Amino acid sequence: MFNFFRKSSREKKYLKNWEIDIGTEFDVIYNSDSIQYVNEDARIAIYFSVLNVSGNLLTASEAFSNEPQIIQDAGKWQLKGAKKSVNQILICVISFEDQNDAPWARAFFASIKQKNKS
Numbered sequence: 001m002f003n004f005f006r007k008s009s010r011e012k013k014y015l016k017n018w019e020i021d022i023g024t025e026f027d028v029i030y031n032s033d034s035i036q037y038v039n040e041d042a043r044i045a046i047y048f049s050v051l052n053v054s055g056n057l058l059t060a061s062e063a064f065s066n067e068p069q070i071i072q073d074a075g076k077w078q079l080k081g082a083k084k085s086v087n088q089i090l091i092c093v094i095s096f097e098d099q100n101d102a103p104w105a106r107a108f109f110a111s112i113k114q115k116n117k118s
Contacts, residue, residue: 015048017085019113022046044101046108047093054087068092068109070102079105085114 014035022028026037026046034049068081079094079102092112094105 014050015090017050017088017115018083018090019115020048021111043097044105045095047091047095049091051089051091052087053089068106070105077102077105079109081109083112083114 022037026039029036037046068079070079077096077099081092083090096105
């Protein structure tokens with residue numbers, strides 16, 4: 001009802017290396033290899049997938065642009081981007097219907113940070 005205990009252990013474990021402030025207006029959908037958040041009217045969907053990297057980390061991380069790209073696809077807009085950490089790459093796709101939501105999508109993506117290791 002009030003989402004006090006909104007983050008499940010599954011969600012915390014999957015995104016444990018990342019600081020992401022989703023907010024309470026999104027419902028969570030668990031897939032076998034990803035997590036999605038969809039707002040109440042389904043006009044915005046946020047998709048996360050985590051790739052674990054081993055071996056030559058520099059080569060693997062260079063495959064991803066630091067700047068997210070916004071494209072139009074099937075009548076919707078999508079921001080596609082990736083964030084890097086020491087042993088993970090976080091893939092993020094934000095789908096939205098209204099092009100005016102693009103600044104929000106960019107700001108949300110920019111707010112995602114790797115958690116500090118203590």
